[in-house]
Amino acid sequence: MTREEFKKVVLQGIPNELPSPKTYDTEINHAPKRKEILTVKEKKLALKNALRYFEPKHHEVLAKEFAEELEKYGRIYMYRFRPDYDISARSIDDFPGKSRQAQAIMVMLSNNLDYAVAQHPHELITYGGNGAVFQNWAQYLLTMQYLAEMTDEQTLVLYSGHPMGIFPSHKDAPRVVVTNGMMIPNYSKPDDWEKFNALGVTQYGQMTAGSFMYIGPQGIVHGTTITLLNASRKIAKEGEGSEGKIFITSGLGGMSGAQPKAGNIAGVVSITAEINPKAAYKRHEQGWVDEVIEDVDKVIDTALEYSEKKEAHSIAFLGNIVDLWERVVERDVFIHLGSDQTSLHNPWAGGYYPAGLGYEESNKMMVENPDEFKKYVQESLKRQIAAINKLSDKGMYFFDYGNAFLLESSRAGADVMSDEGGFRYPSYVQDIMGPMCFDYGFGPFRWVCTSSKPEDLDLTDQIAMDVLEEIAKTAPVEISQQMRDNIRWISEAKKNKLVVGSQARILYADCEGRTKIAAEFNKAVNDGRLSAPVVLGRDHHDVSGTDSPFRETSNIYDGSQFTADMAIQNVIGDSFRGATWVSIHNGGGVGWGEVINGGFGMVLDGSEDTDRRLRMMLHWDVNNGIARRSWARNDGAVFAVKREMERTPDLKVTVPNIADDKLIDKLF
Ligand SMILES: NC(=O)c1ccc[n+]([C@@H]2O[C@H](COP(=O)([O-])OP(=O)(O)OC[C@H]3O[C@@H](n4cnc5c(N)ncnc54)[C@H](O)[C@@H]3O)[C@@H](O)[C@H]2O)c1
Numbered sequence: 001m002t003r004e005e006f007k008k009v010v011l012q013g014i015p016n017e018l019p020s021p022k023t024y025d026t027e028i029n030h031a032p033k034r035k036e037i038l039t040v041k042e043k044k045l046a047l048k049n050a051l052r053y054f055e056p057k058h059h060e061v062l063a064k065e066f067a068e069e070l071e072k073y074g075r076i077y078m079y080r081f082r083p084d085y086d087i088s089a090r091s092i093d094d095f096p097g098k099s100r101q102a103q104a105i106m107v108m109l110s111n112n113l114d115y116a117v118a119q120h121p122h123e124l125i126t127y128g129g130n131g132a133v134f135q136n137w138a139q140y141l142l143t144m145q146y147l148a149e150m151t152d153e154q155t156l157v158l159y160s161g162h163p164m165g166i167f168p169s170h171k172d173a174p175r176v177v178v179t180n181g182m183m184i185p186n187y188s189k190p191d192d193w194e195k196f197n198a199l200g201v202t203q204y205g206q207m208t209a210g211s212f213m214y215i216g217p218q219g220i221v222h223g224t225t226i227t228l229l230n231a232s233r234k235i236a237k238e239g240e241g242s243e244g245k246i247f248i249t250s251g252l253g254g255m256s257g258a259q260p261k262a263g264n265i266a267g268v269v270s271i272t273a274e275i276n277p278k279a280a281y282k283r284h285e286q287g288w289v290d291e292v293i294e295d296v297d298k299v300i301d302t303a304l305e306y307s308e309k310k311e312a313h314s315i316a317f318l319g320n321i322v323d324l325w326e327r328v329v330e331r332d333v334f335i336h337l338g339s340d341q342t343s344l345h346n347p348w349a350g351g352y353y354p355a356g357l358g359y360e361e362s363n364k365m366m367v368e369n370p371d372e373f374k375k376y377v378q379e380s381l382k383r384q385i386a387a388i389n390k391l392s393d394k395g396m397y398f399f400d401y402g403n404a405f406l407l408e409s410s411r412a413g414a415d416v417m418s419d420e421g422g423f424r425y426p427s428y429v430q431d432i433m434g435p436m437c438f439d440y441g442f443g444p445f446r447w448v449c450t451s452s453k454p455e456d457l458d459l460t461d462q463i464a465m466d467v468l469e470e471i472a473k474t475a476p477v478e479i480s481q482q483m484r485d486n487i488r489w490i491s492e493a494k495k496n497k498l499v500v501g502s503q504a505r506i507l508y509a510d511c512e513g514r515t516k517i518a519a520e521f522n523k524a525v526n527d528g529r530l531s532a533p534v535v536l537g538r539d540h541h542d543v544s545g546t547d548s549p550f551r552e553t554s555n556i557y558d559g560s561q562f563t564a565d566m567a568i569q570n571v572i573g574d575s576f577r578g579a580t581w582v583s584i585h586n587g588g589g590v591g592w593g594e595v596i597n598g599g600f601g602m603v604l605d606g607s608e609d610t611d612r613r614l615r616m617m618l619h620w621d622v623n624n625g626i627a628r629r630s631w632a633r634n635d636g637a638v639f640a641v642k643r644e645m646e647r648t649p650d651l652k653v654t655v656p657n658i659a660d661d662k663l664i665d666k667l668f
Contacts, residue, residue: 182585
């Protein structure tokens with residue numbers, strides 16, 4: 001298809017004539033059948049809802065087809081309307097448009113649905129088993145059409161994937177405002193998602209899926225590398241590095257697939273269990289894991305061999321993580337680091353495969369006998385924790401990886417609570433990311449070159465490294481380790497071949513780093529060194545964007561970890577300070593109803609307006625969270641906010657006074 005033909009198809013939106021039906025492609029990784037949850041009356045409503053996108057002349061054919069989809073898959077995806085062209089992050093100039101900003105958003109959105117990137121592309125799921133970009137293909141087609149038609153004086157409004165329309169606004173306003181899964185709080189239980197998603201009125205947007213900011217597993221590699229380096233430092237003896245340390249974990253899916261790669265970069269020997277052969281071999285083919293082994297003893301022997309040689313190596317164990325943990329205990333092997341990254345934010349619908357059941361057997365049971373399946377999951381979690389407890393008693397450092405593992409294990413009745421009533425193990429945010437990164441404003445800053453040219457990405461790497469090296473010269477000692485780790489990361493980024501999909505880079509940076517890097521990129525777009533605009537953004541898993549009591553805000557101890565003011569303030573503040581798009585979601589990462597998270601995207605087009613916007617918006621986007629973390633009495637954040645006030649005369653943040661515990665203890 002030529003560029004012009006592609007543009008024509010995009011501009012057409014939902015076609016007037018029905019495209020021919022699509023055959024169900026068994027080669028592709030599909031979402032599991034969703035739970036049977038709708039009553040007959042509700043099924044009729046779901047159908048009626050779906051047909052709203054189409055002219056009545058097509059209703060007879062489509063009603064029957066959609067009813068079948070609903071019965072067969074538990075959702076109406078409208079497979080027939082899946083486009084015939086390849087969806088990928090083409091160059092910005094390939095997309096039709098009247099607004100450069102909207103075209104850049106099309107690059108990002110398309111990347112989220114790229115077959116090489118997305119977990120279940122035909123069901124419009126990018127990662128995490130249920131992280132949707134759209135609920136159905138009609139929404140995709142219509143959104144692309146709106147983006148292609150709109151100007152810089154309009155804003156597209158997306159309600160959980162549904163394009164409500166393009167509304168008049170102004171040049172400085174966001175081009176797109178996204179909300180995903182926003183519910184009346186009492187309707188935010190997992191079954192509410194099943195029901196209202198099946199009805200076609202809401203979706204689970206995860207974090208970067210429904211906000212068009214997913215950049216493949218690279219997005220998480222950097223954070224995972226930082227986590228592993230610091231986890232190793234926690235148990236390292238004086239002068240010891242991470243070499244030779246064995247790390248056991250699970251999951252080779254969308255996000256979790258980053259673990260072996262990060263393990264290699266951090267220098268450890270990693271074993272990642274993965275039950276789904278398609279997922280394991282996909283990561284192996286992409287070069288993200290060194291080898292796939294099915295035999296559990298061979299897995300352990302290989303790991304010991306590399307540990308002995310102190311050589312970094314990554315092994316995918318094709319099997320159940322519980323079987324691996326239990327075998328390690330039986331053989332009494334010492335493991336240094338442990339975690340888990342199965343999708344326990346979604347435990348009953350394919351996020352976690354229990355021990356004792358085969359992969360296909362689980363897929364069947366979760367639909368046909370969900371109560372029985374739940375029992376299997378809970379039993380399996382109990383066994384998993386029992387094995388982990390034994391290894392941690394011998395000195396393994398175990399941490400929760402933000403996937404609700406400890407939460408679901410505790411709900412299953414596993415022996416995972418400490419005497420003080422909390423969890424026996426820390427989350428990686430409590431111990432590592434929170435105090436070392438978020439409290440100082442370091443977070444998963446990222447960018448995408450919309451030219452889709454690798455040479456543009458190379459130049460951005462170089463610019464970013466120059467900026468960080470300059471900042472590092474005067475950085476205070478409190479953040480010098482972070483600066484060193486980040487400079488090392490960016491200097492090795494190209495060598496580590498991290499790009500899957502769009503020409504993207506992630507680089508943990510603080511407010512100063514993000515702003516200076518962004519301003520330099522904008523200059524390079526202006527003077528033509530970069531051939532097309534750069535999109536700036538971040539993961540929601542950051543300083544300010546996410547309120548999530550068991551993950552991003554798990555190192556907040558003033559009781560406010562169960563509030564969501566920070567995330568809401570963040571998205572509102574970003575939107576009027578110049579973000580090109582903003583999004584706010586219910587339920588990313590740890591589960592529906594468990595978190596509110598928000599993000600932004602900003603198109604750096606080289607203009608002066610953009611220079612003004614990026615300085616204003618990035619400053620707020622980072623310092624909102626630092627201020628809140630400081631108010632929660634986190635030392636690093638108090639330090640960071642005071643430092644920021646010295647740098648920014650217009651900033652005045654309320655700083656906490658610290659009461660003496662002895663004074664308080666006397667009173668109660
Ligand atoms: N730590 C972080 O920074 C971070 C970031 C994003 C997501 N997460 C969380 O991590 C989890 C995983 O995310 P993802 O995108 O990789 O999800 P995913 O669903 O794509 O991958 C999870 C993988 O685990 C496998 N699996 C499930 N049960 C298993 C078992 N018992 N044994 C072996 N393999 C098993 C699945 O087959 C799947 O491939 C999610 O809950 C997500 O919210 C954490």
